[in-house]
Amino acid sequence: MSKSLILTILIFAIVLFLSIFYLLRKGRIPVKYALVWLFCVLLILLVSIIPNLMVHLANLLGFELLSNMVLSLFIAILLFLTLVLTVMIAGQKKKTTLLIQEISILKAEVDEVKHEKTK
Amino acid sequence: MKKKILLIIPAYNEEDNILKTYQDIIDYNKKNKTNYDCIVINDGSKDDTGKILDKYKIPHIDLIHNLGIGGAVQTGYKYAHLHNYDIAVQYDGDGQHDINYVKTIIEPLLDGKQDFVIGSRFVGNINTFQTTKLRKVGIRILSFFIKISCGFRLRDTTSGFRACNKKIIEEFAYEYPVEYPEPITTVELVKKNYKILEVGVNMKERLAGKSSIHTWKDVYYMINVCLSILIVGMRRYK
Numbered sequence: 416m417s418k419s420l421i422l423t424i425l426i427f428a429i430v431l432f433l434s435i436f437y438l439l440r441k442g443r444i445p446v447k448y449a450l451v452w453l454f455c456v457l458l459i460l461l462v463s464i465i466p467n468l469m470v471h472l473a474n475l476l477g478f479e480l481l482s483n484m485v486l487s488l489f490i491a492i493l494l495f496l497t498l499v500l501t502v503m504i505a506g507q508k509k510k511t512t513l514l515i516q517e518i519s520i521l522k523a524e525v526d527e528v529k530h531e532k533t534k
Numbered sequence: 535m536k537k538k539i540l541l542i543i544p545a546y547n548e549e550d551n552i553l554k555t556y557q558d559i560i561d562y563n564k565k566n567k568t569n570y571d572c573i574v575i576n577d578g579s580k581d582d583t584g585k586i587l588d589k590y591k592i593p594h595i596d597l598i599h600n601l602g603i604g605g606a607v608q609t610g611y612k613y614a615h616l617h618n619y620d621i622a623v624q625y626d627g628d629g630q631h632d633i634n635y636v637k638t639i640i641e642p643l644l645d646g647k648q649d650f651v652i653g654s655r656f657v658g659n660i661n662t663f664q665t666t667k668l669r670k671v672g673i674r675i676l677s678f679f680i681k682i683s684c685g686f687r688l689r690d691t692t693s694g695f696r697a698c699n700k701k702i703i704e705e706f707a708y709e710y711p712v713e714y715p716e717p718i719t720t721v722e723l724v725k726k727n728y729k730i731l732e733v734g735v736n737m738k739e740r741l742a743g744k745s746s747i748h749t750w751k752d753v754y755y756m757i758n759v760c761l762s763i764l765i766v767g768m769r770r771y772k
Contacts, residue, residue, distance in 0.1 A: 512712065515599050516609045520616070523595040 420482070421463045428459040455492060537620040539640060541572040542610030544603055545627035549582040552627050556592045562633045570636065573613050574627060577606040601712075603694075608710035615707035622706075623697040631695045635735040639697045642731050649728040650702055652688070652720070653695030658734025672756060676717055679760045683767025684724040689732060691717050702728065711766075714759045721766045 435452050438444045462469050462485055470481050478484040541559060545552050552574065559572050573593050576584050578600030587594040595609060607624060614622040621643050625631050635653060642648040656673075676691040694716060698706070702723065711718040723730055 508712075512601055512605050512608075515597055515601055516605065516612060519595050519597045519609060520613060522598070 421466060424459060424463040424485075428456050428463065431459070432456045451496070458488075537644065538618065539568075539570050539621045539623065540610075540614045540617070540619040541570055541623045541625040541636070542607060542614065543572055543574045543625050543627045544577060544606040544610065545574050545579065545583055546577040546600070546603075546606070547579045547581045547583060548627045549579070549586055551629045552583055552592070553586055553590060555625075555627050555629055556590065558633045562636075566637075568637075570623075571619075572625070573610055575606040575609050577601055577603075604710060604712040604715040607715060608706060611703055611706035611710060614703045619703060620700050621697060622703050624694055626694050630737050632736050632738060635695070636697075638733055638735055639695065642733070643697055643699050646699075647729070648731045649699050650720075650723050650730045651697045652690065652693050652730065652732045653697075653735035653737075654690035654693055654732045655735070655737050656689040657732050668752075672752065675756065676759060676763070679763045680717060680721055683763050684721045686720065686724040686730065688717075688720055691720070695735060695737070711762075714755075714762055717759055717763055718766055721763055722771075725767070725769070726771050 431452070435444075435449050435456065439446065439449050466481065469484070473479075473481045473484040476484060478487070543552075543555065548555075556572065556574070559570060562568065563570055571593070573595060574587055576587060576594055576596045578597050584596055586592070587596075595613065597606060597609060601609070610624070611622060621640050623636055623640060625633075625636070631653070639651045639653045642651050673689075673691050677688055680686060680688050680691060696716075705726075706719070711722070720730065
């Protein structure tokens with residue numbers, strides 16, 4: 416792995432880390448979710464710090480180039496994250512539906528009571 | 535003891551039909567000395583459906599946001615559950631369903647012989663309803679998938695004219711499929727060992743307005759429904 420590639424990856428990892436840190440400090444994402452991302456940063460750092468280990472691993476897994484493995488790894492992580500997000504969205508949708516239904520029923524009942532009072 | 539019966543009427547942009555639908559129910563009640571209650575679920579209509587409901591004091595719930603047919607109908611079941619109804623009937627607000635057949639579909643529930651009754655266009659020779667060949671093929675395909683997924687032979691897979699007893703009201707109030715509710719609920723109920731019956735009813739042509747099914751979406755719709763049916767068929771229920 417070339418020196419410049421290592422540097423690029425390192426810079427990317429730092430930027431990602433700072434972004435997560437910023438979001439955490441502003442309270443925009445809970446620690447629970449940030450942890451996954453921090454783990455990603457760690458992984459990226461690992462790649463850039465000990466490229467030799469990664470080269471070995473790449474060979475072992477049948478990748479001809481280390482960069483190929485790194486890319487594939489990222490894609491795999493992203494795919495998995497998207498899957499998790501899909502599950503989360505479905506959960507959110509269920510909750511919103513429940514809220515809309517319950518509030519609407521409540522509103523109708525309140526209206527009815529109000530109506531009876533004014534009669 | 536007299537059973538409490540509720541007609542659940544989901545309505546989305548039905549300003550042209552909803553009053554007539556309601557009037558039919560009131561007239562029927564007067565003529566036959568029945569007391570079918572009804573509740574219109576206004577699914578965030580963009581036209582004047584809401585105003586009509588208010589003006590003519592039609593019992594209704596305005597959903598604060600559009601939910602789609604599944605979410606709207608479930609709201610009705612929640613209402614039925616809340617008010618302790620014995621029987622709930624799903625009844626379209628677009629004038630397709632005939633009030634005279636409500637009696638037909640609730641009959642098997644009254645003596646507790648059945649749990650769930652589906653009003654069908656393809657049972658008996660009552661029906662005058664004409665449908666396109668393509669749609670018939672679609673319904674056949676769905677029927678086939680339902681058969682292999684739960685073993686029940688359902689002829690009118692997309693019928694929204696259905697009646698259920700108290701136990702199923704509770705079940706639906708708690709959980710109701712948002713996507714393709716008609717075929718999916720049938721499979722679920724069969725798998726949960728409820729007794730289901732399909733009875734022949736007449737359905738009218740839509741009075742006005744557009745149906746919610748569009749041709750260009752049909753293929754995608756079919757694939758989705760078939761998959762959903764198979765997946766529900768694979769689920770385990772106690």
